[in-house]
Amino acid sequence: MSHNVDAIVVGGGIHGCSTALHLCLAGLKPVLIEKGYAGRHASGVNAGGVRQLARHIPEIPLSIRSMAIWERISDLLDDDCSFESFGQVLVAENEGELAVCRARVAELNALGFTHEELIDAAELRRLVPAVAETCPGGVVSRRDGAANPAQTTTAFRRKAEQLGTTVREGVAASNIRYSDGLWHVDVGTESFAAPVLVNAAGAWAGRIAAALGEPVPVETVAPMLMITSRVPHFIDPVVILRGRKLSFKQFKNGTVLIGGGHLATPDQDRNETVLDWKSLATSARTVFELFPVMRDATIMRAWAGIEARMKDDIPVFGPSARHKGLYHQFGFSLHGFQLGPGAGAVMAELIVNGGTQTRIGDLGIDRFHPSTRSKKRTS
């Protein structure tokens, strides 16, 4: 059976769910297709960092747009997503690292961005009392924070459905094709047709783009995280290190999440990952050195989410360079969670209005296909 809808969104991560929701707010009726369930992979199992801090410059405008939505997330979703805003702190472990921080903040200020603020040892100690005494300072982004990723993605999905999105979970989108001015996608025995197709399929999006003639340099990665038993409250902000791979967050219930980008081996076809405990041990050693208070905590669980990382580490976001009605929203390269709310809003503007006030020009897929840059789109 074939259904006509206003847009087809492939991928039930935070991005696909957010885009579906914002399309509904703009009066459209999309279908959201997810092969597992919403938040099954990276969007549901990431560290939950809501971070403007230390972002690549081309994605900062999108991040700032998103932050404003995060700060009123309950209004949008009727769910607080366990969002809390105690800031995020980048710790410099030595003077050399602090000098890099200083240069970065100056560069941002020159571009007109003020969310990152250089801090000295005293302010660092005030924000993160438990940090090792030898650290000379760092950078803080005070409005940043963290949320519960599974809760958030689930809330986006639920709200999108309430507002009129048709949700199909448990069956993969297949046979994606364009004919008679419409995109057609099969979902099991059903078929959907719409003038708009959004490719928000995360680690699986590169395959879709390539099949539609827009291959991009993307790899599938699986950043590992581990969580500890409950320990007495000792830290509020999210902490990341300038030099070593570590991010660190204590939740309200006392558990501590340790991440930082060490990678597991993904098995995309099995939807599985194989953890690398020797790398996780490196994270454990870093925490052991920097936060003596953590030494007796127990590791409860470790896992990895499967996601897409672009060669240039910034997402593919915006209209296709080849096909009318096709939009890409993937490749968030381990830092897409915070961008989800804003990216959905901007994507809806692109689809409905044909443009947006938010600066996203450097994120387009045409950056990988210079020949298509100035040409008129075909098909």
Added chain:
Amino acid sequence: MTMAPKREDYDVVVIGAGPAGLAAAATSAEAGLSTLLLDENIGPGGQVFRAISSTPVTERSQLGADYWVGADLVQSLRASNAEVIHRATVWSLDRNLDIAVSIGGASAFVKAKRVILATGALERPFPIPGWTLPGVMTAGAAQTMLKSSALVPDGRTVIAGQGPLLWLLAAQILRLGGRIDRILDTTERGNYFAALPHAFAFLTSPYFAKGLSMMREVKAKVQVVSGVTELAASGDGQLASVSYVAGGKRETIPVDLLLLHQGVVPNVNLAMSAGVEHRWDDLQLCWSPVLDASGNSSVAGIAIAGDGAGIGGANAAVVRGRIAARAAVEALALATAAKLPAMATLRVDLARAERGRVFLDTLFRPAPQFRIPSGDTIVCRCEEVTAKDVLDSVAIGATGPNQLKAYRRTGMGPCQGRLCGLTVTELMAQARGKTPQAIGYYRLRAPVKPITLAELAAVPKGEADVKAVVRG
């Protein structure tokens, strides 16, 4: 003294030294394969033969002849060249057959060509009102104390539930001079009829005579109430009374100790975390791994033997252990397999050992009201989630156990779902009108047993780290 594994690579690593693991390790080592047996307990035996080398109970009849069979298995293991490490907690196993094990507070990594999981069974959750009160414990926990320390209850004690282990424990407690005030038998009346067609196999099985005489022995000394259809524990911060309904009549009795038991289910955590495919077993009402006739799982190189392969009891576990080990020998050193009993012989032994099992599974299939709680009854002890909480989450969109984590953190506490997983699956299946198979189970993650951050920080550095240091 800490005893780390002697090598980094083994032909066969057996995990668990209960009946299946003891038999598997001895068989594999006898055939000349380098064999490592890792076991969490302080000595061999697992749960059935717990403390077989150290129990203070010396009067053999008190623990029964079946218990002492374990001593022979330990004897053959010791006669073999298998390397055996106790107090060794395997906390990670993956599809590359990389194993992480904690021994005496230090972790080591070993790699195997074949892994035989013999991690046995767990007691099925028994989520009645008040089951989390101090003073309520599982029959298995009571039996552990009895075997390892000869400790038996001396306060007012009630045993409730059903199944062979319940009667065995009652007999053992009584023989050691312990006190039991009443046994509340929750076996559904209808189960007797359902089990009848399978009775012939049971009558001719070794379980029959032993089971019957044990029940007679217990019933001669303790009041047994059968046909119990409702059960609740209550007390203010401590168990004070047990209330039950039998034959439509409610009774409440004061107690100090309530022992609960309604059968055992495979301990699936390590196998599931390694990616082994499991399916819902509708007769045994639990998840069982998908295995071939030699115990090989869906993950190449991982076999499962013993009750972890589906509940079969100790005799079947021993044979399954030998079968899995023989399959490993055939795969790795075919020439030496000739020394071992033929596969055909082992399969005949297994069929004999499994005789009567369907009868027991049918008779002791727990009633729905004791598996699927309602209202304020706790489902997840770690996060204190009630049945109502679970149903509320289903109502607003939680579709399975993994999605439920986002709403309620069920299964995310220290027990990793061991105490709530089956309940959550069946409760959600009932609420959503689906089969447990369709609802699924928690995706389980290593560490399967928690390790300290300090212990993880102390593991030997990976090659990449070492190279980085050498390069300066």
